[in-house]
Amino acid sequence: MSQSTKIPLLCNIGLLLFSGIALAQVEKNSELFQTLKQKDSLLFKIGFNQCDMDVSASLLFEDLEFYHDKSGVTNSKSEFVEVMKNGLCRENNPNKIYRFLVKESLEVFPLYNNNKLYGALQNGIHYFSPDKDMDYTSSNNDAQFSHLWIIDADGQWKIKRVISYNHKSK
Structure with missing residues (x-):
């Protein structure tokens, strides 16, 4: 195959893969999307912003x-809670910050095993x-995040992995 033939072929394969990924996102009015949006709100509006x-x-x-x-890396729930209690959520913290979700930025991609939703x-x-x-008025202090939510043995949604990246500061 010549170099001139490979480039369009690779572009078409990339476009097909991208299209498949884009279609895998659930609708914003779906039960799954709304459930995880509500969980995100609990985690941050209550847990992070109110330090509960x-x-x-x-x-x-x-x-x-x-x-x-x-x-860096936090390797357990207990370590995460300890870091929060002694850092951001310590009593009388003069540097308290609040987290806000950028409207319309949230995306949810379901994970299945043999057609059964597991995360x-x-x-x-x-x-x-x-x-x-x-x-939100600009890109000051924003970041991207990915949360891997898994349904636990009791049927509850819980976070297994978090990646928080591309932090920008004023």
């Missing part, structure tokens, strides 16, 4: 892995501000 670590902990697997492009990948963009009433 019991709520955050209830949404995490014991063997949580959290990969952060600025602060989902949730991607989005969020931003951080010391102002708890801030509206």
Whole structure:
């Protein structure tokens, strides 16, 4: 196959793969999307913004892995909760920040095993501000995230893996 034939072929294969991935996202009005959007809200509006670590902990697997492009790896739920309690959520923290989801950035991709839903990948963009009433106006302090949600043995959605990356600062 000549070089001039390979390039269009590779472009077509890439386009087909991209189209298949784009179609795998669930509709924003679907039950799955709404469930995980609500879980994201609990995790951040209650757990992160209000520092209710019991709520955050209830949404995490014991063997949580959290990969952060600025602060490294957290290897368990207990380590994550401890870091939050002694850092962002410590009493009288003068550097408290709040997390906000960028509207319309949330995406959910279901994961199946033999046609049975066992989890989902949730991607989005969020931003951080010391102002708890801030509206998103620019790309200041935003980052991308991917949460791997798995249905546990009791039928509850919990986060197994987190990747938080591409953090930008003012």
